[in-house]
Amino acid sequence: MPPVPDKAVRHWFVTGASGGLGRHLTAHALRSGDRVTATVRRPSALDDLRRTYGDRLSVEVLDLARPDDVQEVVGRTLRAGPVDIVVNNAGYAVVGAAEEMTAEQIRDQIEVLLLAPMMITRAFLKPMREQGGGRIIQISSVGGQVGVPTHSAYHAGKWGLEGFTESVSREVRDFGIHLTLVEPGATRTGFASALDYTTATAAYRDSAVGLIRRHLETADGSAFTGDPARIAAVVHDTTRHPDPPLRLALGSDTYDAVHAALTERLTALVSQKDLAASVAFSP
Numbered sequence: 432m433p434p435v436p437d438k439a440v441r442h443w444f445v446t447g448a449s450g451g452l453g454r455h456l457t458a459h460a461l462r463s464g465d466r467v468t469a470t471v472r473r474p475s476a477l478d479d480l481r482r483t484y485g486d487r488l489s490v491e492v493l494d495l496a497r498p499d500d501v502q503e504v505v506g507r508t509l510r511a512g513p514v515d516i517v518v519n520n521a522g523y524a525v526v527g528a529a530e531e532m533t534a535e536q537i538r539d540q541i542e543v544l545l546l547a548p549m550m551i552t553r554a555f556l557k558p559m560r561e562q563g564g565g566r567i568i569q570i571s572s573v574g575g576q577v578g579v580p581t582h583s584a585y586h587a588g589k590w591g592l593e594g595f596t597e598s599v600s601r602e603v604r605d606f607g608i609h610l611t612l613v614e615p616g617a618t619r620t621g622f623a624s625a626l627d628y629t630t631a632t633a634a635y636r637d638s639a640v641g642l643i644r645r646h647l648e649t650a651d652g653s654a655f656t657g658d659p660a661r662i663a664a665v666v667h668d669t670t671r672h673p674d675p676p677l678r679l680a681l682g683s684d685t686y687d688a689v690h691a692a693l694t695e696r697l698t699a700l701v702s703q704k705d706l707a708a709s710v711a712f713s714p
Contacts, residue, residue, distance in 0.1 A: 441460075442468070442512060443460045443518065444467075444508055445460075445518040446518065446519055446551070447522065452520055452618065456520065457477070460667065461483075466489075468491060469490055470492070472493075491508070506554075509558055513562050514559075516568065517568065518568040519548035519567070519592075522544050524582055524627070525537070525584045525627045526629065527635075528629065530632075532584055536627065537584050541588050544591075544592060552599065560603065565607070566608075566611070566670045567596075569596050571612045572585075573614055575590055592612070596610050615685065617657055617682065618682070623650055628644070631644065656682065
């Protein structure tokens, strides 16, 4: 087993660690000498890391769409000792027009992207407050700031996560607990191959929905510029920063898209200044 550096060992809790960014974050933390409790869907997904790092890596099987399982795993993790850094990383996207989505697809999407991170965050707040601080990293997305056709349920989850996190960050900052929203752009992970498509309907075939759907169905991710290893390194560095940012936009595509979206919203808001004031009671 690689030697642990001569520094305080921190304990991470990372969801969705089977692959992609979650796996890179787990490996980066372990290489740095920290401990990690990683949740996966497949028990064998991290066998290679377990062979290398031994008992510094604990693996839990977890389906975030099962609230009772979430509570059980989080409770077991906390009973094993304090947690310093929580990373809500697990996620996927339902792709298709809103009216094509089934009720089950919408429920599962919101359960995984919003409700599970909310419950996990809440579960760790009291222990972190009592231990004098901690870090909670929410893996959001450029889709937490920018909306596109075919991703309405995904955006509902990510925009909800952003609002929840911004509010909670202001509630717990005085306790030394810092929350950061990480907003990657197109990143070379298994995300594209794991997309959950709706059953297509003819009405949307020639619309923006159909065009985006066909593009995603043929994309293999090779054109994505985001390097998950570099993103993991930046996120890891952020956990050492005494005053981390609330939002961390990673990827030039994220920067450009968010800048354009915020500029558009600000321009629209400014144009309504007089209208906004017009609804007040007359003096």
